[in-house]
Amino acid sequence: MNIKAILIRRLYVALLVLLLGGYVFKVSYFQENSEAYLFPSIVAGLMLILSMLSFVREVFDLCVDDFKPIPLIDQTYAIIVMVVGVSVAEWLGMYVTTFCILLLISYWYSNQRDKGRRIINSVLFSSGFIGFIYILFSVTLNLQLPKGLLI
Amino acid sequence: MEFLHYFSEVFTWANITILVLGTVGGLLLGATPGLSPTMAVALLIPFTFHMEPASSLVMLGAVYTATVAGGAVSGILVNIPGAPANIATIMDGYPMAKQGKAVQALHYCFISSFVGGFTGVLLLIFFTPPLADLALKFGPAELFWISIFGITIIASLGGGSVVKGLIAGTAGLWLSTIGYNPVLGEERFVFSEHLAGGIHIIAALIGLFAIPQVLTLVAQSRLYKDTLEFAELHSHGVWQSFIYNIKRIRALTIGTISGSIVGVIPGAGGQIAGLVAYDQTLKMSKDPSSFGKGNPDGVIAAESANNAMVGPSLVPLLTLGIPGSPTAAVLLGGLLINGLFPGPDLFTIHGAVTWTFIDSLLVGQVLMLVFGLLIARYSGFVAHIPNHTMAAAVIVLAIFGTYSVQNSVSDVWVMLALGVFMYYASRIGFSPAPLVLGLILGQITETNFLQGRLIAGDEAWSYFVSGGISQIVIALCIVSITYSIYNERKVIIRRREEDAAS
Structure with missing residues (x-):
């Protein structure tokens, strides 16, 4: 696989993780009883920040390729x-x-x-x-x- | 010397039978290529669910110890380490086997594992109670930060991407909130009827550790038999091996000391212990060029180190709830399932259970040596078990084991879903260890967080960050993440230089 294809694949995965992080944050934060959802909201917020960071790292190619082939x-x-x-x-x-x-x-x-x-x-x-x-x-x-x- | 009082508990009929079965089973499971100690312990947890707490921990401890030592068998005989902890062992173990010294290598492996393991458990015995007393000073704020530290350190020291490790850790914490709020009792995130009671730890442990391994085994199954070269087993005197091992005191000492030190560092694990010991022995050797070509010192150092790591890896686990390795994280699940929370209570209220468990680790080392030496000559057959047979057996054990906990097919679905998800996640750089730890520690973390808020009222922020112990633990979290980022940067720079050069 050439370098460009690897980078695109990594970028798609980072985007998927970011979308997942966004979804988890949405279902945790926008709830009626905010007290019951306080801890998951904080955790989901942290997860969203980390997935953004992961996406930025992929965009600027700041990490190693740790993907393994999927048979x-x-x-x-x-x-x-x-x-x-x-x-x-x-x-x-x-x-x-x-x-x-x-x-x-x-x-x-x-x-x-x-x-x-x-x-x-x-x-x-x-x-x-x-x-x-x-x-x-x-x-x-x-x-x-x-x-x-x-x- | 409280531990001496509980030795008689280890020698009850039930416990000694469990210990023998756990040791022999662990040796065989460890010897099977592709079955890691973490998976073996995770698969066993459902069986221990039906036992007395002491007996269940005796079983888990015996399997943990024996699988680490047994992992060397497939490493030495077929050049496939049974567990990551045995990677350093194969560097000289397999060349020894190719020279017709497979049984000698296995003897050295079990004798040095015994020396390292025994010393490691002694360290556990003498260091754990004073550290557990320290935990008495911890309130909800400190316990909250300790849980965060545990997840942070296992996420950042996993060897891969720090950010991905932390994402997995937070995902685990979030998954633990599915079900009911521990204080208000409100139902949360029940997207499906299968999640009504939340995610059961056992279903998660089996799914996250066993199913990815099954899928890896089936993917390799067609490659397996044709490409492997099995070493022949010639008999060799056990006493000769003992005498030789005693003569190699330097390799034995380096391995034991390195393993004990690495074991106490949370998240480091047996793989690092073995490699550090191997590297140090090589550097101090008069004949470094013989390493990698069948030097027994390589086997002795690596094996004494990865077993010496087992006892000390339980010190931060039993005192603070921070596991020293992924397998210790699974053991933490085993403790919590039995209603045992890490900390001083383990040595006071639950002293009988805890000391029986620790004493059984000591006796288990002796049994591991005896059975290891006995099966060394005949252990080759286990390494011949084809991957597809092993994969099919693990799937069925995982299904029955998960079902048996609550007689619930929902748990089996959760186990399968998490397992398949984890397999694909692991292929894109995510590790199961932080996810599991997040799941296990999630409820403790949330409970301490909510209790802290109730105690502090409007001053919650200052309550959580102002205490001396809290500040030390927060600083440790920052140091561990910063150190791991620094290491990751070094790896990136080195790889880029290698790419540029090639």
Whole structure:
């Protein structure tokens, strides 16, 4: 990535942080019961000043580039699996959902080339680990979990 | 010598079992590449929620100590430090392993970790009570500034951008105000039903430390196996290693002293301790050219330092509520969840719990040495655990652990949201440590702020800035920020010079 592109990316991020700081200040400061919101207002004010400072530093290139690459495609799958899993956990049951999360993540991200072995390894690992989780949470800690349609 | 009275509490069946499990588990977790001590302790907090306060702290302390030492295993065997604290260890540990001396390096690592760690805990025992007495002089104004100092120092000494650290700290403070005002009881910022009770510390800790690590692990999962070279493990006599370690007294002493000093400095952490000790040992060595090529002194100095840091890092935590490292910040969460507030009360009202915890750290060092030496020969298998398997396991533990605290799916949502947000924030230069500390200390800070205002009435400003202790703490905040800005400027200038030269 060339220097100009890096600078523009950093500037956009600083602008986003500034907008976020502005929003936090707005929701903290403009409230009816100002006494209840006094502390968050002060904190939000400080946050806004700091995000302005961060923006100015980026505009005048007064800081180092501390950005790391974001492998969006690699992570999107994991995030979707987690979000969908938690969404259906109460409906389907916690153990079934987390078994599916284990299976999907360990299969998708495995670097084994042979698909058959990959599936067998993922199923074995997921079954073993969910058994461990069952012993830990349901047997030892006696945790009540949402059972849903399945388990 | 009050600590001697509580040793028997450590040796109850429940506590010793927890200590052994925590030590072995911590060693294995630390040995797994990509699992940091901070994440391990954060993931464990939900389990300790169901235990007695003393037992829960025994568990957290054992895992904290053992993960720092265990982190050297993957560093030595596969050149990936288990934790940032082990970065200095791999400089000579991995070259030693490549020379067929992996087991020797692991022996030196556990023996020197024991020496450093034991000394560090002794310092904790002797320095904490007098400092805790000093905290008796603190009123709401002083406590307010101490909290601000804690956030300031962890934000500014994190090594990255000072401004970003401070933004993260204020964001943490602001997030802590979601829920109810602690004095007026009014509901604030409840944007969603999931935030009705505010952000639970455990959900935040797990989300901010575990989920970003999971996402990093999955991103690396496909690169992992093909690119790593695993060192072979040949047997080596433990007594020979002991005798060798004793002979390397200089490296051991430098490491222990450096680690103890760095540990007391809030926010510095094991990474700096290890690097300072390594650097000093190299400078004082008669053969500096052998460093980086498998000199055992490098391993001994780095490992004694990063474990010597553990005890002293708890001194400012237990006395003033200022954590010495990100893991200590998570431990602070563990203390608060158990209803234990840092300060003199820890050594008076809650003396039994606190001293049992501190004594368990001492016993934990011995166990860490014993189990570390026992598993050294066989520890390689842990370093072989693929990233995708570890990532899947951590996700499920994070979900169950968070849910188990209040039997609430809302907490799981909060954990996930904070975790995904933190992952992206960390990629653009923000650190989770100040955010977590802001969240943990937020309620204490606000309560002291509001109490101070009630006491002072119209004279609030002068109440908060006029006291002698307050002024010292304010000055310390300014010094820490100024010093960090100065350091950041130096880094910027150096990088620009390097860029210009290249």
